[in-house]
């Protein structure tokens with residue numbers, strides 16, 4: 001499928017449909033013959049589609065693509081970077097917080113997900129978009145909070161959000177009122193409350209970032225999963241995302257209060273058994289990983305205490 005135009009110079013290229021994750025999305029921004037690719041997708045999808053789309057729009061991948069920009073380094077968005085770089089020669093840009101997993105994809109499994117030995121083994125034959133059997137690549141530019149990214153004269157402000165992962169950034173254009181929101185908003189289709197954060201992420205940082213992003217004038221909200229959102233629909237996505245964090249933390253606290261004490265696996269078990277699971281459970285690592293980050297944040301906030309992997313209320 002070719003690129004779909006969202007607004008002048010703004011295109012979305014749809015990747016493969018993968019269960020919980022919905023369709024993974026890549027974006028093209030084109031201005032004055034300069035093209036930025038935002039989040040190239042997995043090693044396989046959209047892959048060639050991106051290059052075909054650029055050609056169908058009348059441009060040359062090698063001559064017109066001036067930037068490959070990543071909201072973060074997760075395999076479902078960074079897997080296609082090395083191939084795209086080879087085809088375009090364009091510089092690859094990511095925040096330093098996620099550069100290590102871009103350079104060495106295997107570190108995503110080792111450092112970013114809560115996995116036991118069996119889980120790590122399962123990831124070796126993983127068929128989901130989180131598989132890491134692709135070539136790593138060194139970024140050409142490390143993005144910093146407040147950087148001004150210029151594509152054909154249009155400015156994109158780099159905003160470090162640090163919620164979904166330590167290196168997560170979003171890109172905002174004050175001229176277009178467009179926000180490339182990566183996985184920080186609409187991490188999953190259908191329900192803005194659903195999310196996961198990796199072990200380097202933070203629920204409290206995500207909450208702060210979402211509150212400040214919700215104050216921007218946004219007419220085009222462009223997440224890396226799910227469909228894009230336009231105009232009045234956008235406020236609802238932020239309200240939903242913030243409610244999702246609150247509900248998830250409440251669910252964790254409720255389990256600990258009911259059990260008096262609990263470890264990560266017990267909390268995951270109870271949350272799955274209970275109603276309203278906010279984290280899709282199609283991938284075995286995501287719920288325990290997010291619980292683990294929530295426990296760290298709630299402990300830092302003085303609400304929980306940890307002793308040898310068991311949490312109790314303070």
Ligand SMILES: [Zn+2]
Nearest residue numbers: 072074164183
């Ligand atoms: Zn992600």
